Amino acid sequence: MNNRPITEDDLHAYVDDVLEPERRAEVGSYLADHPDVAKRVAGFADQRELLRASLAPIADEPLPPELNLSRIVEGRRRRSPPAWWAIAAMLLLSVGGFGGWVMRGSLEAPSGGLAALAQEAAYSYNVYAPDRIRPVEVRASDTTQLVQWISSRLNRPVKVPDLADSGYRLMGGRLVATQHGPAAMFMYDDDHGSRVVVLTRPMSSADQNAPMTAQSNSGATGFAWADDGIGYSLVGPAPTNSLKAIANEVRRQARAI
Amino acid sequence: MKDMLVQVEPLIPALRRYARALVRNRANADDLVQDCLERAVSRWHQRRDGSVRAWLFTILHNLATDQFRQASSRGRHVPIEEAGEGEFRGAAAQEHRLMYQDVLDKLAKLPGEQRAVLLLVAVEDLSYAEAAKVLNVPIGTVMSRLSRARERLQQELDGVAGAPGNVVTMRRLT
Numbered sequence: 001m002n003n004r005p006i007t008e009d010d011l012h013a014y015v016d017d018v019l020e021p022e023r024r025a026e027v028g029s030y031l032a033d034h035p036d037v038a039k040r041v042a043g044f045a046d047q048r049e050l051l052r053a054s055l056a057p058i059a060d061e062p063l064p065p066e067l068n069l070s071r072i073v074e075g076r077r078r079r080s081p082p083a084w085w086a087i088a089a090m091l092l093l094s095v096g097g098f099g100g101w102v103m104r105g106s107l108e109a110p111s112g113g114l115a116a117l118a119q120e121a122a123y124s125y126n127v128y129a130p131d132r133i134r135p136v137e138v139r140a141s142d143t144t145q146l147v148q149w150i151s152s153r154l155n156r157p158v159k160v161p162d163l164a165d166s167g168y169r170l171m172g173g174r175l176v177a178t179q180h181g182p183a184a185m186f187m188y189d190d191d192h193g194s195r196v197v198v199l200t201r202p203m204s205s206a207d208q209n210a211p212m213t214a215q216s217n218s219g220a221t222g223f224a225w226a227d228d229g230i231g232y233s234l235v236g237p238a239p240t241n242s243l244k245a246i247a248n249e250v251r252r253q254a255r256a257i
Numbered sequence: 258m259k260d261m262l263v264q265v266e267p268l269i270p271a272l273r274r275y276a277r278a279l280v281r282n283r284a285n286a287d288d289l290v291q292d293c294l295e296r297a298v299s300r301w302h303q304r305r306d307g308s309v310r311a312w313l314f315t316i317l318h319n320l321a322t323d324q325f326r327q328a329s330s331r332g333r334h335v336p337i338e339e340a341g342e343g344e345f346r347g348a349a350a351q352e353h354r355l356m357y358q359d360v361l362d363k364l365a366k367l368p369g370e371q372r373a374v375l376l377l378v379a380v381e382d383l384s385y386a387e388a389a390k391v392l393n394v395p396i397g398t399v400m401s402r403l404s405r406a407r408e409r410l411q412q413e414l415d416g417v418a419g420a421p422g423n424v425v426t427m428r429r430l431t
Binding site: 015050059070 | 261262265266269270271273274277278287290291294295298299302303353356357358360361364375376378379380384385400403404407410411414415
C-alpha cells in the first residue's frame, strides 16, 4: 500500500471524480477505514448531486431570442462602424507626440475615405521603406505571430497578401497609427532594393466600398480601394503599370478570404 | 466566425445556468449572458489558445462581479426568483421543488467567492485549473475555497450552521 498521505484536496477530487484510478482506489480504501471522513465525503457528494439537479432545469430552458448567437453576430456587424470610431478615438488619446506629429498632415486630409487611407499609406511608405535598420517590426519568419497580433488589433482576421508571383518577397510588417485607428502595414522587397507597402485598416465611415483608384501623395504613388468596410492601399516606387497588377493581386487574395 | 458559432453556441445553456445561480433572477442573468456573448463575439480573435469554456466563464464571471460591485455600491435590491418555477407538477415534483429551492437558498448564503468555486467545479464541471483561471486565483486558493464552501453548505443543509467543531478537517498539502 502506498504511503502518500490522503489530503483534503484528495477528498474533493474524489467527490468530483477527477482522481487517477489508482489514487481513487487509495482514497476509497482510506474512507473504508475512516467512517467519520467517509460520512463527510458522502455529504459532499450528496450536495453535489443536489446542486446539479436543482440547476439542471435552467440549462434545458429554450433560449430566448436575445441569446441567439447568430443574431448577436448580425447585430454587431450592423453596428460596427461606430465601434471603429471609438477605437480610433482611444488610439488618438493614447498615441503620444510622435503619433501626433506623423498625423499632423492627415488632419488636413479629407476625413475617412480612400484619399486619407492612401495618404496614410504614403506616410508609412516614406517613413519605413527607406529604413535599412528596422523597416518592419515583425519579420516574415514570424508571420504567424504577425498575423495574430494584427488580427487582434484590427479585431478581424487579417491575411498577409502573398506577392511572390509578382516578384515581391514579404519582409514583414507592423502596426501603424492612423487618424482612423490602427492599420496593418506589410512590406515587400523585390530583392533588388525596390520595396512596396500594403496598408490596410477598417474604413471609419466614408468609402466602405470603393473601386480601385490611382493615388498620388507626398511623392509616393499607388492604388487604394475598399471592400466591405476594409480599405487597402498599395504604395511603391515601381512603374504604375506593375503596381496596378500587384494591387489587383492583393485585392484578389483579400476577396478570397 | 463559423468556428466561433460551433464552439460557443453549445455552451450557452451552461452560461445561463451559472449566471442564474449567481444572480438568481432570470432577466438579470440573461442580460449578463447576452453581454458575455457580445464580448465573446467581438474578442473571439483575441482569445488565447486553451479551453473556450473557461474563456467564456471568465468573461461571464467578470461581468457578474462588476455588476455585484455596482449593485452593492448603489444599494440596489435584485428580486430573487424561485428556481425553475412552473416546471414542477405533482406532489413528488412539488417536494423536489422545495428541496431544490432549499439548497439554492442555502447556497446563496455562502460568500460569493465560495459560491462561485462550488458552482464552477461541482455544477459546471470545470477542472480546478480552469476554475483558477476563471477566478484569477492560484489553484491552492480554489481548493481551499472549495473546501470551505462544501463545509459551510453542509452545515447549512444539516441545520447546524454556526456550530462547527465536530468536523474532521484534514490538512491540505499545496
